[in-house]
Amino acid sequence: MALAIQTEHLRKVYPGSTSANAALEDLTLSVPSGRVFGVIGRNGAGKTTFVRIAATQLALTSGSAQVLGHDVATEERAIRARIACVPQESRPLYFLNVEEVVYLYLKLRGTDPVEARSRTRDALDQLSLTEFRRRSVARLSGGLRRRVLCAMVLASDAEILFLDEPTTGLDPIARREVWEAIRRAIREHRTILLTTHYLDEAEALSTRLALFERGVLVLEGSPEDLRSRVRYPYRVTIQGAYPREELDSFGRVTPIEGGYLVFARDAESRELARLALERGLRVSLGPVSLEDIFLDVVGKSIEEETPHPEVEA
Ligand SMILES: Nc1ncnc2c1ncn2[C@@H]1O[C@H](COP(=O)(O)OP(=O)(O)OP(=O)(O)O)[C@@H](O)[C@H]1O
Numbered sequence: 001m002a003l004a005i006q007t008e009h010l011r012k013v014y015p016g017s018t019s020a021n022a023a024l025e026d027l028t029l030s031v032p033s034g035r036v037f038g039v040i041g042r043n044g045a046g047k048t049t050f051v052r053i054a055a056t057q058l059a060l061t062s063g064s065a066q067v068l069g070h071d072v073a074t075e076e077r078a079i080r081a082r083i084a085c086v087p088q089e090s091r092p093l094y095f096l097n098v099e100e101v102v103y104l105y106l107k108l109r110g111t112d113p114v115e116a117r118s119r120t121r122d123a124l125d126q127l128s129l130t131e132f133r134r135r136s137v138a139r140l141s142g143g144l145r146r147r148v149l150c151a152m153v154l155a156s157d158a159e160i161l162f163l164d165e166p167t168t169g170l171d172p173i174a175r176r177e178v179w180e181a182i183r184r185a186i187r188e189h190r191t192i193l194l195t196t197h198y199l200d201e202a203e204a205l206s207t208r209l210a211l212f213e214r215g216v217l218v219l220e221g222s223p224e225d226l227r228s229r230v231r232y233p234y235r236v237t238i239q240g241a242y243p244r245e246e247l248d249s250f251g252r253v254t255p256i257e258g259g260y261l262v263f264a265r266d267a268e269s270r271e272l273a274r275l276a277l278e279r280g281l282r283v284s285l286g287p288v289s290l291e292d293i294f295l296d297v298v299g300k301s302i303e304e305e306t307p308h309p310e311v312e313a
């Protein structure tokens, strides 16, 4: 499959940072075209750094990155015409109204005026911004401004859309409208690089996912790949009084309100569910969520980095 983005041993150390604190370390990653590629990770993991390097807004320190077959370090002009970006923090131009800001953005990208008008209308309609189209951007709420930025980028004809936390601060309805717009962009065979802290969103939209932790790629693959790589791919919740001491042999146990959550392997999860049902307890059994995987992988990495008190003493 054609690749939209490809990096090899990519490294980024911001000026003033020590080399031990690289924002990205030895990142080798391929993003296939025509799909949503989700990048997740804790605050400071390196997601925005990756987006900004691929979108040619930030220079890399070493290694290489190619976007649509062009090198980010030497061919940024060829890349810029074919990408569009919703940055993590930004504001659309304040003195324009909503319709003007989207239309002008498309015009500046070189879209023909008639086409730009119709694309603007469609994007405003899709993100429920039509009623605000004559309102000055300066007078919009924060979430509406974010929606205007999404509308600009989604209305463009860019082949790769970089969406760095596009739905942060959006209400649940607006979030889902952005999801629909993303799905529509995929039907138009475009590539989306999405970062998000909403793991349900990452899971619902992404064909492949990358989990960054402290600048390092720790997990990459389809949601099914990720699930198959964790120790316990199933979750069993039990509501009611199951003897705690009998649970540990099935997997990793977490007490929850009114019962237990047990992460387990396939056979153990089914066995436990059967035993709990025999006791007349309420049981649910299913594959782990992306959030479970995140907490498992990132939680372990935090434990490893945190010195034990007895070691410190
Ligand atoms: N302009 C900068 N100068 C120096 N260090 C920076 C700069 N921007 C980011 N960093 C550092 O680089 C690392 C990665 O930051 P980055 O913004 O890429 O993380 P992120 O995964 O996008 O986090 P978040 O989820 O909070 O948006 C962090 O340690 C951050 O402090």
Ligand SMILES: [Mg+2]
Binding pocket: 047, 048, 049, 088, 164
């Ligand atoms: Mg970020």
